[in-house]
Amino acid sequence: MMSAKLLKVAWRAIGAGVLMASSVLVSALELRLLDGMTGQPLKDATVVWRLGTNEAGTLSADANGRVEISLPATGSNPVRIIGRKQGYAPMTMSWEARNAPVRFDLLLPEAQHMGGRVMDESGGPVVGAEVKLILPQRLAGPWVAVDDLPLKSDSEGRWGCDWVPKNAAYVYVEVSHPDYLSSDDGVTLEALRAGTAEQKLFSAATVRGRVFDEGGEPVPGATVVLGSEDGLWPGGDGVKAAKAAPALRLIEVKRELPSIEVRLTRGVPLRVRVVDEAGQPIPEVKATVDEWQSETRGSWMFPGWEWQTDADGRFVWSNAPPQKALWTFNKSGLMSRGHHAVSPSAEEQVITLSPAFRIRGNVTDATTGQPVPEFVLTPRFVQIHSTAGAAVTNVGEWSEYSRKPCSDGKFSLYYEYPLLSGTRDVHDWQFRVEADGYASAVSRAVRDKERGLQLDFKLEPLPLPEIAVAAPAGTKPVTAAAAVQPGSARPGDSITLFVKLRIAPGHHIYALEDSGCRNLPTSLDATLPRVLKPDGSWVGPEPKVQKDGSRTIAVEALFRRRFMVERGEARKHKLPVKLRYQVCNEALCWPPENIVLETELEVLASQR
Template sequence: MKALAEGFEGVGVFSSNFPQAMRVKWRWTGVLVVLISLAFLLSVAKADQSATTQETKSTDQVAAEKPILRVQVLDKKTQKPLAGVNVEWRISCQPLGSQPTDADGKTDITLPAGPLNYLSIKAGKAGFVPIRVSWNKEELQKSFPKDYTFSLTPGTSIGGVIRNEKGEPIEGATIFILVPTSCSEKECIAISDYPVRTDAQGKWRCDILPAELDDIWLRLAHPDYVSDVSYGATPKPSMESLRDMTGVMVMKKGFTITGRVVDKAGKPIANAQVSQGSDRWGTHFPDTRTNAEGEFEFKNVGPDMRQNKLVLTVQAAGYAPDLKEINVDKDTKPVEFVLEPGRTIKGRIVDPDGKPVVGAFMSADTWRGHRSIEWRVNTDSEGRFCWKEAPADEVLFSMGKEGFMSIRRKALTPSDDEYILTLPLPLTIKGSVTDSKTGQPIDEFKVIQGIEWDSKQKH
């Protein structure tokens, strides 16, 4: 403003050398300049204030879109806060993050913006039984949790010894521990694939088990021995011997399986995936990749318990997969796979009105009687999927999306035509439960959903 005033005075002095009319004209010109400048400064200040307000508003909106859930963890026995508890959270079954509690046993979790379909939080600390709590979509929509308090119970111990067939202790073996789901209201014991390792004497110990423990599942792994591909593969000791830490489990040596993957011209295929196992869903069969010469090797291999043979499946970019069943013993010869060019299976997933279902999953399930092939995609904006590395023969597929009924074991083969697959809407089942003797309705009961895979096996 001072500069503008000086400029105005300068105009007046300068105009004194001019006639009276010109001096008046220059004075009014100076006034006009000052007024325009003031208007400009006011508009800039208003714009700055508006931008600041807008910036603050945007920050508030972002904060509102990302809810914060405050977690506190207490020692159930003493009711004192527990520091250093690892708090993990999952969204729609996908791990999202973890962080420890502070000296007051508290930690704040910042969750993603937007509606959530599923949220689970796990709290665990050495020497305490880990607990998980979860909310489904309906519960989150009805009342989104702003805080939650865990009360962790001090754990009890189990243990044992891992030895080889000669009775020698095995150092560095990993024992994975799983406690069958045990829930009380919303909270469940969260011990799944929990690892502990053996010491130089082959001894192991775990101190996070609940006091009341009817059953436990164990899985063993070591690079120099046949590792368990599923829980229960190695016979476990009695619960009493696990409690007094005298139970012994034995790991065996396996065989070495080698092989080579080539194309139709006999050229090696590098980086092909070679996988063990007849059923890789929910199991721990190993896999490996071929080297530049197309060669692969597995050490300490044992037969698949359910097949009495070893199933090897090969998949490589640009090629159709291949599968072989082999005997596993000291006389097993190198296995050669010759891959054919990939075939194409393509299609669209639509709803009952024929509209595309975006983001539906489409996955290969069973091929040649085995669940060993790996391929899964989500449909695009037009509901389309395309697999250009499919085998020439039939594959059974699974597909689905939340809000629809899933389709399982849908048989498809390569074709130039596009498959149109319709996902049905979910069914609503209603019913009542009565007392078989009196015929009176039972007010409180629980309905358990299940799947009948075949006439002999139900889940």
Template sequence: MVHGERTPPKSVCYLCRSVPIILLKMNGTELLAAYKQSGSEDAFSQLVRRYTNLVYSIAKRRVSNGPLAEEVTQSVFTRLAAAAPKVRGDAELVAWLHRTTVHVAIDVWRSETRRRTREQHAAVMEPVPAESTPLWAEIAPNLDESLNQLSAADRHAVLLRFFDQKPMRDIGRILGVSEDAAKMRVSRAIDRLRTQLAGRGVTCTAVALGMVLAERSIEAAPSHLVASLRSIKLPASAGAAGIAGILSALLHTSRSKVITGVVALCVGIGVIALFRSTEASPRNDTIKPKAIDSPYVLLRPSGARVLVNRPAANLPAVETTGTVRLRLRVVDAETELGLAGAKVKAVYFYAGGVGEGHELMTDEYGNAAVPESDKPANHGMNLFVSAEGYVPKSMQFNRSDAEYTMRLDRGLTVSGTVVDEQGQSVEGVKIQVQTPAVQGNGPDSVDLQTSAVFSDSDGRWLCTFIPGVIEEIRFVLTRDDYAVTLPVVPVGKVDLRNLVLVIDRGFTVTGRVTDLEGQPIAGAAVKELNNTGYRRQSTLTYADGTFALQGLLSEYEFYRQRPNEANANGTLRIRGMAGIGEPHGVRVLVQADGFAPQTPTVQLLEPTNVVNFTLAQGNIFRGRVLDQAGNPIPDAVVRTDTDNQGLDKFKWQTRTDAEGRFEWDSAPAEPVLFWFEADGYNWLRDVPLVADGSVHEIKLAQKTTE
């Protein structure tokens, strides 16, 4: 305590007291970080103030009952206090709140349903109030499931705009794009959300959907709920007397508010315990960085700081908590200077293709502490490292080294524009570069697969990670509703600062999906099976079974580079690869729950091709996964495997139950390759099986310890 300060009262309302100005200026992620690192009561109170309406609105929409929605809201904030999530920005924080609220609401609803069944109450749950907007009454029960079907990028855009009610300027800042690009991203996300809703029988225009979301997606939490949160007192000494004080306050509360008060008490106790355990148990594994004299620090034109290489003993360790798998140092390959601000992504993969990712950034000395896997088993790690102006690298790290230095080479700067076949600039094109065959000097190697840039509203783009030792740059251009385009640029023969890349529109396939009786199948997936290794186009059928799949190209036996075309201003238009010989059409997958999938080939004879599909009832594929002694293996992963072309056509996956059983009711009639794996057992791949209704028994052998 600083001398001269006034002694604070013994009991302080942590949600009502004045909040430091700096906290009011923090975003949600910064508040969460402040709470996690120091147990800041003010930071947590700001999180509660900022997100109560959001959580309550989602809960109310799920359970259609005010008191239950309040219970869900309390539970979500209790979870937030007890186990704050790892998020990289406000978009992920809002997504975590949405996901957690949906899960808690499902649990609460099931618990309430069981309770009412046990008590044999005839009354049903409180009905949804009459909606002033009929469309909202259709959307509300289907909104959260439809949101969860979107990609993470689209889901973040919708949540930030309509749930967190951020202006476009702030959305652009959070997502790292311009305000115009943010508008485009939100607009496309709304259109894809509309498609998901259509698969559930809710039809509307994108404009109408945007309007109703803006009006109805957030509902103000009841004042008594907010008041119950604000009534929680955090005593200066959180002992028995402090808890007794809260209980005493509750005893003087009217009976109608007792339940709300008890739940609020749980939040208070959880927060107090977390705060006190943080204060009483200092993190002994935290290593504080030491001060360093400034003559060693240099500045790059980009503003990044680099540090002259020193012996490891003189370098400060990276501040971290928990177990460290690897202490990584990223340096300039030529100067051996540490690279500040390099991005490090460590990925662990478990059974079923489930991954655990950690995204880090090197400190001012080029150091990063890579955390150990959350699982106790010793899993291999894939490491991806990139820095502005440098060629990215990756490595499979199965070594026992405690430290590793990765040296990055400086990259070529290449820039230009993306246009369509009519010469119009195209915004939002993802521009990647195929990884060239460049030999490395160690276990790490050049890897461009995780590096990408996007064209802006004028079609302009800039990338600084191109290896300087290659003779040609093989670009990959992708965007929704455009064909995957592969232009090749010869290095040394064109101006690399003024490239004009042409993205192809491709063909369109449209039609209708029905069952054997001619009834439309809503929500059926229609997917492209071409472009292995790149993005594949996909869409869902509307309520009437119709669909439109755009941006398709025929398959060919061989391909050649198209000749470059000169513009009037002297610049070259660089086209993608062209097929040679007879086109083989495009393979598509048509798949819906309860129906047998189809993989027909569609000939692309016109710019728009009309094809209808009829699906038969699905086949039953079932079985058990056992160990060598015949004992069931629960939670084993069963999934379809890739064929000899590296293509997993059906992409189905499940886990076994407690008896080792699994079942798929939408399997094709043809034989399919399957993959079986479980923790502690050797996996089994390329197993051809037929969905004939019989019970297939799969036996896995336990891994042996060397």
């Protein structure tokens, strides 16, 4: 049975319809507010609750921390509760009224005080800054009612609150003010607890003005984009309108900046036709401006201006700026032309697109003729031109971004984008194949016009590196050593790291990643920051599966992993390797152990 006070609050929240309909079914939600640490009831805690968009009600908990709320049994509006008590973090929870539980315990964690100060760039206070705290929150169930507790800085720029949970693992602070740039500078928990956290905001300026045409008439619908003095990026001082050429204007951004005026002038026509190698028009080619450089300092990067060719392969930009722009032309099935310079002129500009580049081939063992099961193929660009009657070749670097893993001794590659943009003609190609246990192979220069070529590789097997490993004995039932192959490499090349183990008779270790039991699987770690990058996972011998499901390795084991040389000073580098394992015999298992190894890799100077 509800008290008269409780009935009054419940009816007010439900609305006039409940007062008029005596037959409306109601249900009761019994809420207990408890100490989040001890589970003890919180006497005189308050509950603020709201049904849908109705007026909120407030109730006080009794000596047992209980509150009873009356809800419509069939209502679909959400009911939301917030539990509060001095010294505790406010917690909130919500349900649809018809799905609300009969009883619910709301645990309030003990709270702590946090605070700080918001300053401008000169160290003066920022008054009225909005402060938002971001705390750890549960994915389901009650959460800290942060959004119901707005914070603002006072006349000294200070803010504070006493409702942050004591067990919060982190607190991020976001500060904003309409006259300043927002800040999310990191502050420490220690500084927040001491109330000494400081965050600095930098003054923001308002840029306003008008856009006119060359006759002095206002231009409606012009697009204005702001950026740095060095250049503009999408969305980020350029002005563009459909009936005028775009314009760049350099301005000094400062407080109380006077209104600026921008005058747009008529541009010049830019006529472009896109054709294939036979001179036939290509329709539906997308033409996009990558960069436009103005006569003043700065450029507009990726402004979002694009056209599509018609059935005759043509498009016209009737109000192009007089300066050159860099364009990309592309259509599926054709080789894209990127960062291609085009300038307006009296003549129609003709752009030629060639077919996409395709190549396929086989990779086999030079000794057995069998397909190489796994390998990596990497392309690079080749430019061959004549200077003073002599052929000069310029080649690119082998890039990790172009590497393609292949299998079963076959590859098929397809390129719609060149490896090098901005050239008059599409470059030629060169390919490298790498595989574990084989010497790498590099193809001849493949002309771009050789599209569809069958290119085969025969890889010469490499003997495994000689790795001397001491015999296991006594307290060392497992011994190991490491080596790299090849011992020297250039940036862009691959190397293989080998780790060889010897295991005492009657003993065993466990497979990589999955031991098949509670014992520790074997793991290896080798890092050489800013020099080597892993290219694949560690590979080891096939383990023996025992009757109990454990996966064991005995006698001897060879593990390997491929790495790519990213960069690094041209010299010899020490490569540390950590081996972690657990060794057992028929009688017992020893605790997990580590072996730290070291081998050497010589990084050679980059060479094209």
